[in-house]
Amino acid sequence: xxxxxxxxxxxxxxxxxxxxxxxxxxxxxxxxxxxxxxxxxxxxxxxxxxxxxxxxxxxxxxxxxxxxxxxxxxxxxxxxxxxxxxxxxxxxxxxxxxxxxxxxxxxxxxxxxxxxxxxxxxxxxxxxxxxxxxxxxxxxxxxxxxxxxxxxxxxxxxxxxxxxxxxxxxxxxxxxxxxxxxxxxxxxxxxxxxxxxxxxxxxxxxxxxxxxxxxxxxxxxxxxxxxxxxxxxxxxxxxxxxxxxxxxxxxxxxxxxxxxxxxxxxxxxxxxxxxxxxxxxxxxxxxxxxxxxxxxxxxxxxxxxxxxxxxxxxxxxxxxxxxxxxxxxxxxxxxxxxxxxxxxxxxxxxxxxxxxxxxxxxxxxxxxxxxxxxxxxxxxxxxxxxxxxxxxxxxxxxxxxxxxxxxxxxxxxxxxxxxxxxxxxxxxxxxxxxxxxxxxxxxxxxxxxxxxxxxxxxxxxxxxxxxxxxxxxxxxxxxxxxxxxxxxxx
Amino acid sequence: xxxxxxxxxxxxxxxxxxxxxxxxxxxxxxxxxxxxxxxxxxxxxxxxxxxxxxxxxxxxxxxxxxxxxxxx
Numbered sequence: 001x002x003x004x005x006x007x008x009x010x011x012x013x014x015x016x017x018x019x020x021x022x023x024x025x026x027x028x029x030x031x032x033x034x035x036x037x038x039x040x041x042x043x044x045x046x047x048x049x050x051x052x053x054x055x056x057x058x059x060x061x062x063x064x065x066x067x068x069x070x071x072x073x074x075x076x077x078x079x080x081x082x083x084x085x086x087x088x089x090x091x092x093x094x095x096x097x098x099x100x101x102x103x104x105x106x107x108x109x110x111x112x113x114x115x116x117x118x119x120x121x122x123x124x125x126x127x128x129x130x131x132x133x134x135x136x137x138x139x140x141x142x143x144x145x146x147x148x149x150x151x152x153x154x155x156x157x158x159x160x161x162x163x164x165x166x167x168x169x170x171x172x173x174x175x176x177x178x179x180x181x182x183x184x185x186x187x188x189x190x191x192x193x194x195x196x197x198x199x200x201x202x203x204x205x206x207x208x209x210x211x212x213x214x215x216x217x218x219x220x221x222x223x224x225x226x227x228x229x230x231x232x233x234x235x236x237x238x239x240x241x242x243x244x245x246x247x248x249x250x251x252x253x254x255x256x257x258x259x260x261x262x263x264x265x266x267x268x269x270x271x272x273x274x275x276x277x278x279x280x281x282x283x284x285x286x287x288x289x290x291x292x293x294x295x296x297x298x299x300x301x302x303x304x305x306x307x308x309x310x311x312x313x314x315x316x317x318x319x320x321x322x323x324x325x326x327x328x329x330x331x332x333x334x335x336x337x338x339x340x341x342x343x344x345x346x347x348x349x350x351x352x353x354x355x356x357x358x359x360x361x362x363x364x365x366x367x368x369x370x371x372x373x374x375x376x377x378x379x380x381x382x383x384x385x386x387x388x389x390x391x392x393x394x395x396x397x398x399x400x401x402x403x404x405x406x407x408x409x410x411x412x413x414x415x416x417x418x419x420x421x422x423x424x425x426x427x428x429x430x431x432x433x434x435x436x437x438x439x440x441x442x443x444x445x446x447x448x449x450x451x452x453x454x455x456x457x458x459x460x461x462x463x464x465x466x467x468x469x470x471x472x473x474x475x476x477x478x479x480x481x482x483x484x485x486x487x488x489x490x
Numbered sequence: 491x492x493x494x495x496x497x498x499x500x501x502x503x504x505x506x507x508x509x510x511x512x513x514x515x516x517x518x519x520x521x522x523x524x525x526x527x528x529x530x531x532x533x534x535x536x537x538x539x540x541x542x543x544x545x546x547x548x549x550x551x552x553x554x555x556x557x558x559x560x561x562x
């Protein structure tokens with residue numbers, strides 16, 4: 001057997017076992033919309049942790065982070081900082097979102113905007129842009145899968161074919177499995193991912209350099225500027241780091257699927273305790289970054305940094321272990337892709353299609369439409385992934401610049417009673433327009449500062465200003481409501 | 491449920507000071523600690539410290555809530 005066949009069969013076995021685990025979990029439960037999309041609001045601490053890690057540690061963390069450590073150097077450290085700080089922010093907003101969700105039956109991000117601001121238009125805007133910005137995120141996963149299969153098959157299976165296989169698997173998985181199935185596969189995926197990260201990050205420096213210390217001493221001597229910012233770039237200095245970390249940390253839970261994950265928890269306390277344990281998961285990223293730095297010395301001259309981790313693994317390990325790493329990578333792409341597809345399609349059916357075209361649609365009708373949307377979205381991102389050549393990090397930053405513009409509306413919606421629908425809408429549109437203008441004209445970073453972050457600042461300023469200028473609006477979702485009702489009841 | 495208490499929010503700001511705003515102070519290769527460049531080591535250290543900050547904020551919030559429910 002050639003190494004390519006060995007590696008590919010290991011990858012497919014892992015993907016097969018993963019899918020089987022998922023399908024079993026979903027069996028025997030009645031699949032209404034709430035069960036399919038948010039698992040009937042039933043997840044405890046362990047499952048929550050797995051699901052959240054499942055959607056955060058994507059192919060991006062696996063291939064994109066090492067790819068940036070390889071091609072950009074120091075600026076890649078932003079990833080460790082922003083994920084940790086994203087969890088810190090989650091502590092202060094997710095329990096409240098969950099509480100309001102339980103009290104008012106919210107299922108999606110757009111439900112929150114609609115009920116809080118009593119504005120159909122704003123809710124529609126949020127769902128539309130939510131689905132739009134999730135597409136690059138989905139594209140990341142498919143591109144990552146394509147890279148894995150291409151490298152592991154020793155370039156015998158072309159990337160387009162492997163992406164087609166991947167997208168079919170993911171769509172089928174979501175279509176039949178639902179959210180509970182996805183959370184179960186997360187278990188397998190996380191175990192494999194930690195195993196792969198530790199092996200790569202520990203074994204490679206020891207095998208080639210005799211330890212981590214000699215690796216970094218060599219790298220510091222041969223590439224003196226690579227390990228600090230701006231590394232191999234000209235524009236990604238400290239101002240870029242601060243603005244990008246703040247933007248991404250604020251946007252961490254603004255994705256429709258990460259925001260929606262809050263609703264799957266069993267209680268608000270679970271989300272708070274979750275924020276204590278989840279940062280520790282970020283430690284595994286350090287090993288991936290170390291591998292990316294090692295690749296600078298060991299596999300120099302790659303045009304696409306995103307392949308560096310796998311090329312290094314292919315050079316170092318026997319074919320079967322390359323298969324294990326590839327399988328772990330494949331699951332880290334499939335799980336988030338499945339979660340995104342599930343959330344985005346529910347969002348589209350429930351919050352875009354129904355209000356616009358079919359107000360009388362039943363919950364079952366929505367569930368059917370959502371499942372059709374899974375296929376449509378999967379094919380759209382497949383088409384985009386085929387024709388795009390952007391790096392994984394660039395795609396992620398594009399999505400973040402967009403979704404983070406929801407942040408003022410969410411935070412003010414929770415904690416500031418004076419905020420108005422008009423204010424949030426104006427701020428959101430101004431933020432989106434600024435981000436789009438700067439990024440599409442290739443002026444990101446703008447004078448060394450992340451363009452999306454500048455857009456966010458403008459968004460905040462306009463939201464506050466217009467809210468104060470427009471008449472006060474009652475808050476239909478006050479946080480303290482339940483305490484009041486319970487005290488009057490007793 | 492009430493909004494987060496002020497001390498809990500203050501504790502939440504500490505990781506931002508450690509990992510984000512202070513970057514010019516720690517973005518250096520030397521001194522290498524445990525074989526890691528100083529900036530990488532610093533971030534790893536702060537991941538652990540951030541988890542600790544969240545545990546502290548959680549205790550503050552839970553105590554805050556208890557106090558609130560016993561004295562109506």
